Amino acid sequence: MNYESQWREQIAPAEPAVAAAARARIDDLTKPRGSLGRIEDLAVRLCAIAGGIPAHAFERRALLIAAADHGVAEYGVSAYPSEVTAQMVLGLLGGIAAANAFARAVGADVYVADFGVRTPSPAHDRLIDVRCGAGTANLAEGPAIAAERVEAVVNAGVAAFEALRARAAFDTLALGDLGIGNTTAAAAIVAAFTHTPAANAAGRGTGIDDRRLARKIAAIESGLARIGEHSWRRIASEVGGFEIVGLAGVILAAARARVAVVLDGSIVTAAALLAGAIAPASIDYCIAGHRSREPAHSLALDALGLVPLLDLDLALGEATGATLALPLISAAARMVHEMRTFSEAGVATESVR
Amino acid sequence: MNYESQWREQIAPAEPAVAAAARARIDDLTKPRGSLGRIEDLAVRLCAIAGGIPAHAFERRALLIAAADHGVAEYGVSAYPSEVTAQMVLGLLGGIAAANAFARAVGADVYVADFGVRTPSPAHDRLIDVRCGAGTANLAEGPAIAAERVEAVVNAGVAAFEALRARAAFDTLALGDLGIGNTTAAAAIVAAFTHTPAANAAGRGTGIDDRRLARKIAAIESGLARIGEHSWRRIASEVGGFEIVGLAGVILAAARARVAVVLDGSIVTAAALLAGAIAPASIDYCIAGHRSREPAHSLALDALGLVPLLDLDLALGEATGATLALPLISAAARMVHEMRTFSEAGVATESVR
Numbered sequence: 001m002n003y004e005s006q007w008r009e010q011i012a013p014a015e016p017a018v019a020a021a022a023r024a025r026i027d028d029l030t031k032p033r034g035s036l037g038r039i040e041d042l043a044v045r046l047c048a049i050a051g052g053i054p055a056h057a058f059e060r061r062a063l064l065i066a067a068a069d070h071g072v073a074e075y076g077v078s079a080y081p082s083e084v085t086a087q088m089v090l091g092l093l094g095g096i097a098a099a100n101a102f103a104r105a106v107g108a109d110v111y112v113a114d115f116g117v118r119t120p121s122p123a124h125d126r127l128i129d130v131r132c133g134a135g136t137a138n139l140a141e142g143p144a145i146a147a148e149r150v151e152a153v154v155n156a157g158v159a160a161f162e163a164l165r166a167r168a169a170f171d172t173l174a175l176g177d178l179g180i181g182n183t184t185a186a187a188a189i190v191a192a193f194t195h196t197p198a199a200n201a202a203g204r205g206t207g208i209d210d211r212r213l214a215r216k217i218a219a220i221e222s223g224l225a226r227i228g229e230h231s232w233r234r235i236a237s238e239v240g241g242f243e244i245v246g247l248a249g250v251i252l253a254a255a256r257a258r259v260a261v262v263l264d265g266s267i268v269t270a271a272a273l274l275a276g277a278i279a280p281a282s283i284d285y286c287i288a289g290h291r292s293r294e295p296a297h298s299l300a301l302d303a304l305g306l307v308p309l310l311d312l313d314l315a316l317g318e319a320t321g322a323t324l325a326l327p328l329i330s331a332a333a334r335m336v337h338e339m340r341t342f343s344e345a346g347v348a349t350e351s352v353r
Numbered sequence: 354m355n356y357e358s359q360w361r362e363q364i365a366p367a368e369p370a371v372a373a374a375a376r377a378r379i380d381d382l383t384k385p386r387g388s389l390g391r392i393e394d395l396a397v398r399l400c401a402i403a404g405g406i407p408a409h410a411f412e413r414r415a416l417l418i419a420a421a422d423h424g425v426a427e428y429g430v431s432a433y434p435s436e437v438t439a440q441m442v443l444g445l446l447g448g449i450a451a452a453n454a455f456a457r458a459v460g461a462d463v464y465v466a467d468f469g470v471r472t473p474s475p476a477h478d479r480l481i482d483v484r485c486g487a488g489t490a491n492l493a494e495g496p497a498i499a500a501e502r503v504e505a506v507v508n509a510g511v512a513a514f515e516a517l518r519a520r521a522a523f524d525t526l527a528l529g530d531l532g533i534g535n536t537t538a539a540a541a542i543v544a545a546f547t548h549t550p551a552a553n554a555a556g557r558g559t560g561i562d563d564r565r566l567a568r569k570i571a572a573i574e575s576g577l578a579r580i581g582e583h584s585w586r587r588i589a590s591e592v593g594g595f596e597i598v599g600l601a602g603v604i605l606a607a608a609r610a611r612v613a614v615v616l617d618g619s620i621v622t623a624a625a626l627l628a629g630a631i632a633p634a635s636i637d638y639c640i641a642g643h644r645s646r647e648p649a650h651s652l653a654l655d656a657l658g659l660v661p662l663l664d665l666d667l668a669l670g671e672a673t674g675a676t677l678a679l680p681l682i683s684a685a686a687r688m689v690h691e692m693r694t695f696s697e698a699g700v701a702t703e704s705v706r
Contacts, residue, residue, distance in 0.1 A: 030444060031451050032432065032559035036673065037646070037666025057458065079385065091383060091693075098384050101687035105410065106680055206385035293390070311664065312681075313390030320389065327459055327680040328665075334454035340444075 003151055007279035011255045014048035014284035022047035028341040036335060042287065042309070043332040049260050049285055058260055058333045061108035061326050062170040063099060063319045064128075064160070064250060065092060066243035068116040069135030070181030071144065077184045077216040079206045082135065085180050086119040092178070092318070093124045099176060099318035106326045109168060112178070113160040113250075115153070116242035128163045130156040132242045139185060139239045140219035143226070147237040150245060154236075154278070157249020165257070172260045174289065174326060175250060176319025177267035179243055180206075183294055186270040188220040188239035190296040192227055193273045194303050203266070203294035205315070232277035240274075247271030252278060255285035260329065264322040265292035265314070269300040276304060287329065290314060290321030356504055357631050364608045366634035367401035375400035381694040389688060391662070395640065396685040402613050402638055411613055411686045414461035414679050415523040416672045417481075417513070417603065418445060418452060419596035421469040422488030423534030424497065430537045430569040432559045435488065438533050439472040445531070445671070446477045452529060452671035459679045462521060465531070466513040466603075468506070469595035481516045483509040485595045492538060492592045493572035496579070500590040503598060507589075507631070510602020518610070525613045527642065527679060528603060529672020530620035532596055533559075536647055539623040541573040541592035543649040545580055546626045547656050556619070556647035558668070585630035593627075600624030601631065608635035613682065617675040618645035618667070622653040629657060640682065643667060643674030 001009075022044045027033050034040065046054055067089050073082045091097040092112050103110045113128040114120065118135045121127055132153050136144040145153060164170075183205035191201035198220035204213060223239035236245045248271045254261045255275075263269050263286055275282045288301055290310035301308060309325045354362075375397045380386050387393065399407055420442050426435045444450040445465050456463045466481040467473065471488045474480060485506050489497040498506060517523075536558035544554035551573035557566060576592035589598045601624045607614045608628075616622050616639055628635045641654055643663035654661060662678045 029451075030441075030449070031669055034560065035667065035669040036451060037668065039665055039667070039677075059458075088383075096383070096691070096693045098382075098389060098688060098692060101691045102684045104691070105412075105684040105687050207387065309665070312392055312662070314388065314392070315390065316384055316388040324392075324681055324684055328677055331455045331458040331677055334458050335451060338449070338454045338457070339451060340449045 004278050007252055011279045011281045013281035018052055019044050019048050022053065022336065025053065026336060029339045030342055039328065039332045039335060042329065043336040045287060046260065046329065046333050047336065049258060053337055054333050055337065056171060058172045058329050060170045061106065061172050062164065062168050063103050063108050063110045063174045063176060063323060064113055064164055065099060065110065065176040065178055065319055066113045066115055066247050067178040068241055068243035069118040070179055070185055070241050071136050071138035072140055072184050072219050073181035075138060075140050075215055075219050076212055077219055078180045079208050080180050082118050082180050085178060086117050086121060088178055089117055089121050093121065093126055097318060098316055098320050099323065102320050102323040106323055108323065108326065111164055115156060115246040128160050130160045130246065132156050136241055139188060139223040143237050144185065145237050145240050145245065150233050150236045153242055153245040154249040157246035158253040160246065161250045161253035172262065172326060172329060173254055174262040174319045174322035175247060175268045176264045176322060177243055177317045179241060182241050182243065182267050184216050184219055185239055185241040185244055186267040187296040188223045189235055189244065189270040189273060190266065190300045191220060192224055192230060192235045192239065194299050196299055198224060201296045201299060203296060232274050236274055244271050245274060248274035248278065251275035251286065252282050255282035261286045262289045262322040262325055263287065264289055264319045265317055266294040266297035266300065267317060269297055272304055273300055289325035292321060360605055360632035364632045364634045367637035371405055372397050372401050375406065375689065378406065379689060382692045383695055392681065392685045392688060395682065396689040398640060399613065399682065399686050400689065402611060404611065406690055407686050408690065409524055411525045411682045413523045414459065414525050415517065415521050416452060416456050416461050416463045416527045416529060416676060417466055417517055418463065418529040418531055418672055419466050419468055419600050420531040421594055421596035422471040423532055423538055423594050424489050424491035425493055425537050425572050426534035428491060428493050428568055428572050429565055430572055431533045432561050432565065433533050435471050435533050438470050438531060439474060441531050442470055442474050446474065446479055450671060451669055451673050452676065455673050455676040459676055461676065461679065464517055468509060468599040481513050483513045483599065485509050489594055492541060492576040496590050497538065498590050498593050498598065503586050503589045506595055506598040507602040510599035511606040513599065514603045514606035525615065525679060525682060526607055527615040527672045527675035528600060528621045529617045529675060530596055530670045532594060535594050535596065535620050537569050537572055538592055538594040538597055539620040540649040541576045542588055542597065542623040542626060543619065543653045544573060545577055545583060545588045545592065547652045549652055551577060554649045554652060556649060585627050589627055597624050598627060601627035604628035604639065605632060605635050608638040614639045615642045615675040615678055616640065617642055617672045618670055619647040619650035619653065620670060622650055625657055626653055642678035645674060
């Protein structure tokens, strides 16, 4: 059995019967039908993830931020040098980054998985070491990841998930990213999957000027030109990043464990495209936390058929958008299992219902 | 000194210098400039509310749901009879309503202020009695509230706020509404303030059919036809609701106390139009929690210059949308006072910044 088939056997697709039962209960709750709009749709998805009306409120939360460096950064595609990646890892572990502030606001712990930061960080109880190298090769000049190593990088993501499970109890996992140059790799992956020209997929990432944006587009075009067969393996090898391909493994492992996965921006959503290509049912466990400013993010969300919960013009990464969506998920879960139905509550209704 | 002048003296407008200092600090935090988008704008507003960089995280939360009945309900503008208002008050006090589920998801307590439900509820430690009558008169046929009583209804809202302060400690107040018929009154208020035809302001509220929508529009038109001089008093009297006019008083009292006010849907936002007409600076303390499905809500938000944080297709009321926005407010507050600046953290930057 090949790699993809093994994953497809291990991940249960959402059952239509569960979703139908969830929708029927939600329609009978003591509120005008449909009046909680997208929170109702979210609740249906949570029931599908749980395999029935959930008895828990999806409040055991964790953030996993996948970090790595990218060879393409040397090409001048970012406003920041690669050294910033390692500095920001230390910031996250020290609790002073945006993700830490947001995580405290929702009561979640922050973990960092090092998939290949150029400079490794000292051991830390919130740091998971799944290093695949000291950054990828420059995707503008050749394959970012050697073809024969792609599966191992996905498996590093699976290992990161299992290591996190050993350290923390959670039913909801917000995924994030960190890595100078990674919006370039993500835009290239999304462009390849969605057959979009590089200029339409590339965004300004950390806030680059026109000159750097032109270099970013040129780098993506170089990478895309080398991709002949549009398989996930080929895309991951030519234009991937260690943390992006690794995040695909995290998503697969989380779906196998029936954990709700909350996607962040273009990097994490590009990883979901890879995971979905390996095992389509893994997307049934994904919730789009927000819509970021990067054009590649909207392209990827559309390709996955996901509608994001938030739209706050964020462009930071680090799971910041996914984290802000976590309370909405709990509200949806609590709605479906804590509210009463009209018959349970004995509230008057008119024949119009 | 008249009523409006007294309020204008008591509410401090946001200081531009505080907002400028907040923006300067946010621009220097260890993240690409502007990368947290609307969370940054929200943080600036919170600094203005606090009068400086806040030392607290806006996590002492309360929900106040203003309830009342509306004479116009007898006109057939809702899918539910007036009896449902009292039943839903009991549901809220019993903890089984949507607002309770959402409030538990964000760790807030739910209080109900009875401004004039047709059937009073038994005393309850989460119920604040500020009754102004057993529902308003039918706005389709004459003034909903006697002109000489309008100020007293606003003052009932002030009393509700002070009663809540005596029972609970909070720095952030999510406001909601409950009352069969109240989207009709709110749409009429918004139509009057924004000079919008009734048909463009009226929405389907609890999910009414075309026949009831036509009656709703006709009721609003009758009310609007009686308003000659477009003063807030005249509007409140002709087409107001006890809970809507009362909520204006809650907003004024909260602004005076420098409490952050989180607006919910069309009813609470119509109340903000009244509060803003009495004392414009009160709007500086308001945050739009979400954009609901009701057309009057978007009209009112535009008139107030407020951009809502969430857009989840909600149409329930009960502070459900405002409640879901509370964690975003805490995240913004934590961002500005917990993140480090580049100079504090010693992170490398390139000259591009």
